[in-house]
Structure formats: C-alpha cells, structure tokens
Amino acid sequence: MAGFLQIHDRKIGPEYSPFVIAEIGINHEGDVGKAKRMIDDAKKSGAECVKFQMHVLEDEMAPVAKKIVPGHTKESIWEIMERCGLTRKEHEELKAYTEAQGMIYLSTPFSRAAANILNEMGVAWFKIGSGECNNYPLVEHIASFGKPIILSTGMNDIPSVSKSVAILRRANIPFALMHCTSLYPTPYDKVRLGGITELKNAFPDAVLGLSDHSVGIYTCLGAVPFGASILEKHFTSDRTWPGPDIAVSIDPQELRELIVGSEAIYKALGGHKEILKEEQPTIDFAYACVVSVKDIKKGGRFTKENIWVKRPGTGEIKAVDYDNVVGKVATRDILKDAQISWGDIER
Secondary structure, three states: OOOOEEEOOEEEOOOOOOEEEEEEEOOOOOOHHHHHHHHHHHHHOOOOEEEEEEOOHHHHOOHHHHHOOOOOOOOOHHHHHHHHOOOHHHHHHHHHHHHHOOOEEEEEEOOHHHHHHHHHOOOOOEEEOHHHOOOHHHHHHHHOOOOOEEEEOOOOOHHHHHHHHHHHHHOOOOEEEEEEOOOOOOOHHHOOOHHHHHHHHHOOOOEEEEEEOOOOOHHHHHHHHHOOOEEEEEEOOOOOOOOOOHHHEEOHHHHHHHHHHHHHHHHHOOOOOOOOHHHHHHHHHHOOEEEEOOOEOOOOEOOOOOEEEEOOOOOOOEHHHHHHHOOOEEOOOEOOOOEOOHHHEOO
16 A cells, blocks of 8 residues: 655645646756746745756766757757756755745756765755666665655656665655656657556555656646646746757646646545535425425325426425325325425325
8 A cells, every 4th residue: 555755744645635846857957047936936836846957967977978869859968968057056055945935845866976965965855767767776876865765767667667666665765656758748648647557556555646748737637536646747937948848848827727736636536426415405406396286185196297396305205206196195285386295195
C-alpha cells in the first residue's frame, strides 16, 4: 500500500490533495530576474512548489555533448545548459526567495556535483529526471542523503525502473514515481496514462504522479483518477519568451486551472451510488408523488383515470408505489389535485 511523502508540513500521497509542481526548470535562461518573476506568478496562481534544475556542466557531460542536438532544439545540449546555467549563489538566492513566499523549493540535480551542492544547500528532497532513472550510480548517491526522492520514469520500462526502486527501498526513504513520456511536446496518444496503473501494480509502496510534456493541462487532469498524487508541468510567466521548454510550458492562468481542477477531480473520486441526506431538499421538490386528478368519492376505486404522479416530492406516497394504489378503495372523499396518503386507502 502506498505511503506518503512529507515535505515540511505538506503530506503528499493518495490520501491527500494532488500536489502540483510548477517546473521553472531552465525557462529563466540564466536570468535570475525572470526566475523570480516566475516564482511570483506561480505563487499568485496558487502553486505550493516550484522546481529548478541544477547543472554543473563539467561533472554532468563529456565534451562530446557539444555535438549532440536534442530533437526539440537547434542548439547542442551543452550550449543550452551553458546559457541557462546559474551559479550556486544564484540557486541559493532562488531557494531563499521561494521559501520566503511560503512555497516549497525543489530542484533536479543532473550530476553528482550538482546533487552535493543541493544537499549542502539543505534541500528537503530531490527530483531525479527521466534521463537519470537508469543512472543507478547517481540514484544511489542521491539516495545516500536519506531524503525523499521523486523519480521520473520517461524512457524507461518496469524492469529498468525496478533497479532504481530497489536502491530507494534499500535506502529506506519515501519515494514517488512519475510516469513520463520524454517527447517535447508529447502527442496525446503517446501520453499513456495506463502507465500510472502499471507503476501502481509493480510498485504498490510508491507515491505516483505524472510528469507531463503534452500541450495544455488535459492529461494532468486525466491522471488524477488513475492515482496521480503529483502533477508536474513546465511553467513560464510568458509563452512568448524564448527557451527550449517554452513550447511545453503552461502559463499562470493554466497553472491556476490545473491546481483548482485537479483538486476538484480528486474530491469527486470514489464514493457509492446511494441517496445522500444532503439531497433531501432536492427530493422535496423533484420527486413525484401520487395525486388525484379527479374528485374521488369515499368507497370509490383509485384508477389510472383519477390518480397520477406529480411534483413536489412532499407527499406520502411516491411514484414508485403508484401501481400499488391503483385498484384500491378510497376511505374518504378526496378532492382533485390532492396528494394521496396511505390513510386514504382501504387496507
């Protein structure tokens, strides 16, 4: 049975409202001012958490990365990270700024050096990206800090995820698994929300979530009934800004809609098909009851010509018992348009 993660006072898991992560990532393009603007806008939208990325290029990539161009950009991955990188001091500044807003700070380290810096900064937890899901040495290093971990699982299948989960279990730390498709943007038919169910079946002790790269918020909302307790989307204050992840980012209005919508869907889940006591005021006007449609004399019979069913639902005999009244004998004179009661019927 899945447990939960607790970050400061916030519990995250199946028994709690969905936790939405606004991933600023590298959308700031190395500009601390833009990063702070996004923190401000995420806060105004109701976000509890913003996430960044920690890159230490020399420890993260070999020089050959300067020749590797991701499919959704025109620059090498090295050039992107070099342009969008922040110093340790800037990361510390953004962490302090986030926490001063009453929000939770989260960051993804892409190397051992980056993980060490974040741990020295006193982060409460770690996010491990899909590219590092099967980087078992790095997963083990981050797990050694003894802090909760969110692990994205894009580009990985159940067997490869299992090896990382074994590391997290050995470390005896709370963890979450994020279903993810590493396509930017992800076509809706490649999102595969059923993957959340597969993760749930394979790893029943994991908190589950969706790290989504499709356009808009639809698939994140759809993930909630599948058991997603964490919803992660790239976030920007302005989609006209440049940046490699802008195309798959949501803006402040969409972030607000995601937070409100996911909470609404979560609250609507479960339950049973039964009549609620809170429905009684509606029952009082919406139900139909047995009513005379003609004057009926004492001793006369109730027939389909002299009784029918009409609102409101305040009468003693509901429509469900109509057939039980037809053919019975009246115990008194009954005027037209009167609600029939059981005392009006000869037993």
